[in-house]
Amino acid sequence: MPVSPKFAQPPEPPYYAVIFTAQRTPGDNGYEKMAARIAELATGQPGYLGLEGTEDSEGFEITISYWESEECIRDWKAHLDHQIAQKQGRKLWYEHYEIRVARVERAYNMLTLTL
């Protein structure tokens, strides 16, 4: 069975992850449309390696994007359209969020021997 496209498929480590954990506000307020647009924009950014995200029925969301380098992450953060989305996020869409930038050192999955 092929692995679902919900899973990112970055190359072998090392690479970087931006871990975004967030509590959404009630209602949509333009979120779905902007989130789709931002995800599409990220896909075209230099050094983008993939995205995984999920959200429960109470609006607790975790989204992880994978990147080649810290420099790529900084460039994406500074992207104008992304800046606008970040501002909207703070104002409208999120009660709270945490962002953690991490260097992935090793990786394995259900199909590989564990490290």
Place this chain on the structure above:
Amino acid sequence: MPVSPKFAQPPEPPYYAVIFTAQRTPGDNGYEKMAARIAELATGQPGYLGLEGTEDSEGFEITISYWESEECIRDWKAHLDHQIAQKQGRKLWYEHYEIRVARVERAYNMLTLTL
């Protein structure tokens, strides 16, 4: 407004994250009970710094646990009860999962200035 207990509150970086992204199988098959037990066990492990997790209505789950060191992560992975849960996970609860061990380099949130 205090930050929801759904958010982990690890100390300042550096620390480590185990990123677990998974597609659940349909049905419970004893998962909820074991997951609660394993989460409680993790809390008591040396070097444990917190947990964040969420799952959508289609069973796509992301759980991230935070740890002081890679050594603590290896010890937790080798814990006997956790080993049993891992085996059940592969056999019963998950269609697929990915595990990434990462070193958190920097962190900020909605309330702090961004880096």
